[in-house]
Amino acid sequence: MIHLIGPGGAGKTTTGLALATRLGARFVDLDAEFTSRYGDISCYLEVDGYAAYASRNVALLSELANAPNQPDIVALSSGFMTYADDVHPGYPRWRQWVASSPHTFVLLPSFELETCVKETVRRQLGRPFARPAEREEQVIRARFPVYVGLASRKIETIQPLENVISEMISALSALK
Secondary structure (H helix, E strand, O other), rough: OOEEEOOOOHHHHHHHHHHHHHHHHEEEHHHHHHHHHHHHHHHHHHHOOOOHHHHHHHHHHHHHOOOOOOOEEEOOOOOOHOOHHHHOOOOEEEEEEEHHHOOOEEEEOOOOOHHHHHHHHHHHOOOOOOOOOOHHHHHHHHHHHHHOOOOOOOEEOOOOHHHHHHHHHHHHHOOO
């Protein structure tokens, strides 16, 4: 299973769909899967809170990863790698599994903090469920060190999508 992680607006869904098309693979966006099963994420957060959302998200990844027809490529929710260790009994194991997999890619608009913040906020504000710009900036500033600190392969998504896909395919080919 290929894992795509990174902030909201990094291009996980766009990249995942394009990579799946190129490889003839099955792609699942964890947020879209969550929405199809449990409803609008913003409403879920408002009613049940972030910890409940995160716990359900971990359980959903676990279910997908253990399914007989597991997806080939999964775009994880933007906060997946930043949840509290006690959010779900299996979370530390799943986080380690994702973080240590050679098939995990961290997608960031830029490896330079200020450019990443500016581009992430710009992309997020174009979405219907966007938080205010100040909140989006706080979130990416808090999570950026986590993303860049992971040992996983990192790819800048500010470049053309075809370049991103080519870089990923080259990295995957080198694993064989």
